[in-house]
Amino acid sequence: MNESQLRKGVLDLAVLSILARGESYGYELTQDLMAAGFDQLGDATIYGTLRRMEQAGWVTSRLVPSSDGPARKYHSLTRAGRASLSDGMERWTELVASLAALMEERR
Amino acid sequence: MTTRRQQAPETLRAGSGGAEEWAAAVVKRLPDVPTDERADIERDLVDRFGADSPSLAEMHRRHGDPVRYADEMREGMQLEPFPPRVIRRRRRVLVAAATVSVAGVVGWWWSNGVPDPYPARIAPWTFDQDPTAPGAVDEVGSVLRVQVADGATTSITFTIENLGDDTIRIDGMLPAVGFRAEGGSYTFGPELPPVWIVELGAIADDDDPSTLGGDPMISRFDASDRWQVMPLIISPGETGIVAMQATIQYCQSSPGAITDRIRFEATIDGERRELDGPELSFDLSGCP
Numbered sequence: 001m002n003e004s005q006l007r008k009g010v011l012d013l014a015v016l017s018i019l020a021r022g023e024s025y026g027y028e029l030t031q032d033l034m035a036a037g038f039d040q041l042g043d044a045t046i047y048g049t050l051r052r053m054e055q056a057g058w059v060t061s062r063l064v065p066s067s068d069g070p071a072r073k074y075h076s077l078t079r080a081g082r083a084s085l086s087d088g089m090e091r092w093t094e095l096v097a098s099l100a101a102l103m104e105e106r107r
Numbered sequence: 108m109t110t111r112r113q114q115a116p117e118t119l120r121a122g123s124g125g126a127e128e129w130a131a132a133v134v135k136r137l138p139d140v141p142t143d144e145r146a147d148i149e150r151d152l153v154d155r156f157g158a159d160s161p162s163l164a165e166m167h168r169r170h171g172d173p174v175r176y177a178d179e180m181r182e183g184m185q186l187e188p189f190p191p192r193v194i195r196r197r198r199r200v201l202v203a204a205a206t207v208s209v210a211g212v213v214g215w216w217w218s219n220g221v222p223d224p225y226p227a228r229i230a231p232w233t234f235d236q237d238p239t240a241p242g243a244v245d246e247v248g249s250v251l252r253v254q255v256a257d258g259a260t261t262s263i264t265f266t267i268e269n270l271g272d273d274t275i276r277i278d279g280m281l282p283a284v285g286f287r288a289e290g291g292s293y294t295f296g297p298e299l300p301p302v303w304i305v306e307l308g309a310i311a312d313d314d315d316p317s318t319l320g321g322d323p324m325i326s327r328f329d330a331s332d333r334w335q336v337m338p339l340i341i342s343p344g345e346t347g348i349v350a351m352q353a354t355i356q357y358c359q360s361s362p363g364a365i366t367d368r369i370r371f372e373a374t375i376d377g378e379r380r381e382l383d384g385p386e387l388s389f390d391l392s393g394c395p
Contacts, residue, residue, distance in 0.1 A: 050183075052185060
């Protein structure tokens with residue numbers, strides 16, 4: 001099974017989890033995702049994901065001037081975003097438990 | 108046939124406006140996103156990447172092909188892959204025959220399936236490679252492989268014949284460039300230098316055509332980037348010529364090649380369509 005496809009499937013949860021720790025801007029978020037193993041993802045995919053989340057009302061953003069380049073767009077979770085993360089984590093936990101049970105049966 | 112330049116090449120070569128051009132090419136690939144959001148994305152990309160007024164070529168170097176960027180954005184936005192062509196009329200699929208000649212000495216016909224059902228024949232193409240160079244041009248399956256050394260320039264001419272009833276407007280080329288080395292696949296990113304620079308041209312029927320390949324009807328636009336907005340109107344029954352000149356920027360000692368599926372972005376009967384051309388492969392292992 002393609003690991004990058006697996007990771008893409010949980011990209012939303014990963015992004016929401018990182019933002020749950022505090023607001024972050026694109027580059028920083030990308031670095032955090034890479035450190036978590038999402039190293040196959042490009043800037044465009046993450047940018048598209050953030051835009052979609054903003055459209056959905058999960059994420060809000062604000063521009064902060066930067067001394068070493070263009071203004072940074074900081075993203076943070078909204079209440080709806082936190083609810084979505086909570087819901088997603090619950091479903092993820094259920095999924096992992098189901099899968100673990102299936103794998104246990106094979107042994 | 109008439110040819111109109113939408114944008115003078117000089118403006119593309121200048122050191123500003125590249126971010127705008129690049130961002131416009133990205134949002135062009137997002138036609139199913141609401142207009143106001145597309146405009147917002149375009150502004151956002153220019154704000155993020157255009158602070159130092161990079162040229163279009165610089166934008167490509169830093170951020171890659173805008174088509175690829177847009178497709179990855181679509182993935183992140185959970186949109187369907189770039190909208191498939193709308194087929195309003197079922198037409199027979201033609202097999203286009205292509206003639207490839209090397210400096211007028213070596214030539215052969217090459218058949219290429221045209222997935223787009225619109226009856227357009229893309230043929231022939233002409234390379235200006237040195238025919239005396241051993242193994243300079245080779246045909247591998249449906250791929251035409253051209254071995255080039257660092258700094259070598261290759262010219263390729265496409266002839267597009269409109270066999271249908273509607274006018275074809277060729278808006279540009281969408282070369283999807285990939286890179287192979289040692290059996291792996293890599294994506295070009297801002298950290299890599301440009302591999303090649305392509306000049307595009309289109310046939311002109313009026314004054315001041317320069318020559319390319321000896322055809323006095325071809326005007327070279329001398330644009331310094333792979334992606335060029337280039338309206339070219341081809342009426343039913345008529346033929347248009349698009350010339351591409353590529354200069355390889357570097358070579359490598361290990362086996363590797365650039366492959367490039369040439370696609371023409373077109374408007375036919377008011378619909379955005381793509382006409383698929385053949386695949387090119389430039390072997391980069393010709394280091395001196």
